Amino acid sequence: MLGISNPSPIPEESNPTEELNENWLIPMIPIDVLDSLLISDSEGVPDDQLCKGSTFWTKDALSIAVGLWNIHHRAEYKVARSDSKRLIIVYKHEDHCPFEVRATWRETFWIVYKFTEEHTCMNDLSRVAPRQVHAKVIAAYFAKQMRGEGQIMKPKDIRAKMLEEFGIRTSYSVALRARNTAIEMIYGGHEDSFKMLPSYLYMLEQTNPAFGCNPETLIVSDAHISISNAVQEVFPGTSHGLCYYHLLNNFTRYGKGVTSMFYKAAYSYRRTAYNKAMAGIHALSPNGAYTKLMDIGPERWARSKCPVRHYGFLTSNAEEVLNARLLWARRLPICSLIECIRHVIEQWFDSRRARANARDNALTEEALKKLREEVEKSRVYNVVPTSNSTFKVHGGRQRFIVDLHQKSCKCREFQLDLMPCSHAVAAIMKNGESILDYVTSYYTMDNWRETYEGSVRSLSHRDDWVVPAHIAQQKVTPLIVTRQAGRPSGHRHPSGAEAANRRRRRPKKCSIYLDPNHSRNNCPNRDR
Template identity: 25%
Template sequence: MDGAHLKGKYKGTILHAVAMDGNNKILPIGYGICLKETTDSWTWFLEKLHECIGDVEGLTMLIDRAPAIAISIQNVFPNAQHGLCGFHLIGNIVHTFGKKKKTTILFWKLVRAHKTTEFEFYWRRLRNITDDVAIYLSQIPREKWTGAYFPTTRYDYMTSNSVESMNVVSNKARKLPILSILEFFRALTQKWFYKWRMVAGIQGWSLSGVDNTTYQVHDFKSGGIVNLEEKTCSCRYWQQIGLPCGHVIMVLTHLKNDHFGHMAIGAYKIETYRRMYEQAIYPLSELSDWEVPDYLMVVNPPMMEIRQADRPKNTNRIPSQGEEPKIRRCTRCHSTTHNARTCKEIVPKKQSKSKKHTGVSGSGTKVTNEEPMQAIENQWQHEPENQWTQHTEQQWQQQQLDNQWTQ
């Protein structure tokens, strides 16, 4: 059991109760809409559920750690057992102590343990690796989260994935109005009940004989035509794999022949497997005890070229249309005959660039440390202009004085 939030105009929470049938299929039991998940809302929902199913022997409920659900179960279904979802527990552990691979593996070993001795073995390993997680789990009763200490039958379901799947299926439907949401679940339940009812009504495969060695098997799909004399089937599994397919086994069962081994090829038979390894491989004696004949000729190892680190490149590849060959150059001397690792050319070191610093000279010209000679040349070029400007200003001042004297 679990709840999911509504996403439409009318906010609220929808409560789910699902079961698992004998064929490991999800069986919707009930659903209800309330304001939010509280003890009163869960008690109301479970009371309505109790009116439908009554007291069921061996009833086990899987929930998360929400205290409201646990209290409601104890009040409405006092004889039922409830366990905690393993995914919710490991999610809390990861959120609190961080994600660690060894811790996760040991946690699921503890959850799926069937015997108490197996549980204690993995519990000691968890205590040695991370004592904080062990202390956290020790605060939760073991009969709630591990199969080894569960008092009744848990049916090998350690998580509430089935009800989470219902939340995923209704993800878009939870955006609809209330009546549309209820109609969605009713239609979904109707569809699933009809589908699994048809499957449950099927008695099995059927068989019809063609002749003494040929039979046709109907498997509600494409079927298969089996020829026992030629050892063939129309599904071609028998020919390609070498093992009899389901159609062949159906025919042999119909003929009351329980021995299927002779229908497989020789590579799968026990006799072939035994003959394959019947010859023993004996060890060699010490090298000093070997008897070396005198007529043996000493053969030196051949001269081998340096093997490339990876697969040799294909130099005979035909270029595609419009593809231009890529020219590779040495990054030191820019030659095309070698690369920088094998370059032997003498290349002068590059001069380090000084930081730029701008200043103003006495004549008003900007000077930078990057190019001092160029700055001096610029100052020399602008110097006559400065002198000419000063000379012109002196003439203009003298002319003004003459004009005043004349007036």
């Protein structure tokens, strides 16, 4: 998990269910979004119309066209002659069959100068499928459908389509190779995409100039060393915090007492509450959990110790939605993957711009909801003014000092959240002022609208790119990685805490009769 927490967030309705209902989780990015990266027509998927006078840019394109004609007409063939200048294809079984395709090279393209479609042989009628149904031929046929329908077909779908449309049974391995070849036909290979990467990034920067990050930006992730190194390299001077749930997974073995104290230490606003929670952890596990937490550093996981504001303020909903949205796009070459990410961000800007413009509240919905809760809490407090701007707020056995001029409270919620806490709300109401005057502009609808009033622009077609020579000549090669055995996992592995929560949410029921009122062990009908 990797999330960026900014000290000037725009609180939004981060409801994952609402995101799902808006079709964020679709299996594939529309292919027309990637038109700027598609291979040009001169290198594209050949037309399956084979006739006298047909022209093709490469011999492979010509061979695929013959293979497509073979699928439609079930006429097996053999190559009688093939060199750099000529290609002669005749029928496979009998010499006197008139079927023949002759093509020649004309400096820049191949042209079919003779095509005899008629064939009189009967040998192939008993065959279930012609032998020349290669993966590249199937890929050429379905690449057009993938590009037109805007999704990548699965191998089982390709097999079903081949059987339904042509009555041809293909193996899963052939269908898988056809799917991968079709992706390469549309977008190019991974090696070609890495070669294009410097030019693509240059055009991306020229089209969408970056605006940089706030100096107090906080990046929250797990404790993997590679992420820490990348943060310092890409965002020098930025604070790097650790995710609470990832750390919690390492401390569950110390018992519920330690985990509950760890939660209080991580999310407490007041340092006195943090010290009290850490004292409890030290009492329960002095040489285990306490030592590990101190070695990691409280400034990386504790809200009260964090050098910047808003640790634990933002959720990872956007990241989870983005991961699910790009599940299929991860299989694409790197430039197409980056373009898919750009497209998702473009959609987010468009939809949230519309949502922000449709509302006329002073604050965002989440800010209003939190402010109402603080107002309800403040009704039972006793407020005593000590000056024009400072107040003593009594709540139960505790006493808090609120300074409206400094916008601070002893509980530290006012300073960290930049929104009046319940004690500050009581002081503001006692002073006869408006609570909205003490809410930072980050929570206002005007700020939200300004955040999304910009646009994420699409790139022009790569044939129209103007890239400096020193950038276009840069060589970038794919990373050399050793593939592990088995099928690669497409989903992120949940942490221990996440997996436990998912298991708890799953209703228990009898595995024999699916009755939620009893289990398999005490099933009354088990012995029947």
